[in-house]
Amino acid sequence: MKKWLTTLLLLPTLAFAAGSNIPLDEAGIDLKDKESLQRGAQTFMNYCLGCHQMQYQRYQRTFEDIGVPLEIGEQYLQFTGEKVSDYITSNMPYESAATWFGAPPPDLTLVNRVRGSDWLYTYMRTFYVDASRPFGVNNLTFPNVGMPHVLEGLQGTPRLATEMRMIDGEMTEVDVGLRTDGNGKLTSDEYDQTIRDLVNFLAYTGEPSRLQSEKxxxxxxxxxxxxxxxxxxxxxxxxxxxxx
Structure with a gap:
């Protein structure tokens, strides 16, 4: 319990301590878009919940808020045998996670409030191949992040693209952005929309009563x-x- 409390207390500090100065892309989220929230929930449950959890968010509250019938949610969005009234938790052992990743993957309930939607949207789209890293990938938005690119199967394998340019009278190789190998299941636009939906869902979980509060x-x-x-x-x- 003490270790979880320490991690939660340090999360905002750790989150802001690492980063880069690259421009952030606008996520353009819409919390009123129930279909986007549903797609985002599906992406989270299938690709993120294995490592990250949302221990302050219940399945039932989530399904009701995003317009998913409870029986549909239990059948297609719950994979670890919890009750619909349980919190959204991961089955990954805490000690093992700390060993595998260097630090336990953070809880994502409030990650959007710590980082911001634009940061998350940019971060999930700026992984690239880096053989020097433990998981073979790095990230332009969060350099040296200790996280694998779990959505590589959807995006394809992204690499830093370079080209030769004349700088100060000499031909110099410079980075010109990221390009994928085209082997992902989704097109570039489809992948961007998938990430936008995921960030939309994370924005909702960070403040589930936001729309009601605004009203x-x-x-x-x-x-x-x-x-x-x-x-x-x-x-x-x-x-x-x-x-x-």
């Missing part, structure tokens, strides 16, 4: 505005005799 907030502002009008009129009525 209540608008109602409160309208109430305050109406109340202000009546309060102003009442003030004028009380003070009209004083002014005389």
């Amino acid at each position: 209540i907030g608008k109602g409160v502002l309208i109430f305050i505005l109406i109340f202000f009008v009546f309060a102003y009129l009442l003030k004028k009525d009380y003070w009209k005799d004083v002014k005389k």
Whole structure:
């Protein structure tokens, strides 16, 4: 328990300690898009839950919020025998994860609130082959990250592309971005949409009541505005005799 608590307390610090200065691409998420949230949940359950968990998010709450019937969710989005009322947890042993990855994979319930949607969207699209790394990949957004490219089968194998350019009068090899080998199951646009859906789902889990809170907030502002009008009129009525 103490180890989990320590990891959670250090997560924001560790998250911001590593990074790069590359421009972030706009995720363009939409929490009202239920179909996108459902696709994102499917991607998370199939590709991310084996290592990462969401120990503060329940299956039932998730299915209800994103519009998935409970029986469908239990059949197609639960793979480890939990009840629909359980939290979304991984079966990976804590000690083994620390050995395999150098540190336990972080819980992703609040990762969007720590990192931001644009960072996550860019991060998941900037893995590239690097034979010097333990898992054979590196990342432009998070250099030397200790995570394999679990979605490589969908994207294809990405590599740093270079070309020769004239710089200061000399031909120099420079990086010009990432290019895949085209062997992924998805096209480039389809992969980008898959990541956008996944980030959309992570944004939802970071603040499940966000849409409801925004709706209540608008109602409160309208109430305050109406109340202000009546309060102003009442003030004028009380003070009209004083002014005389």
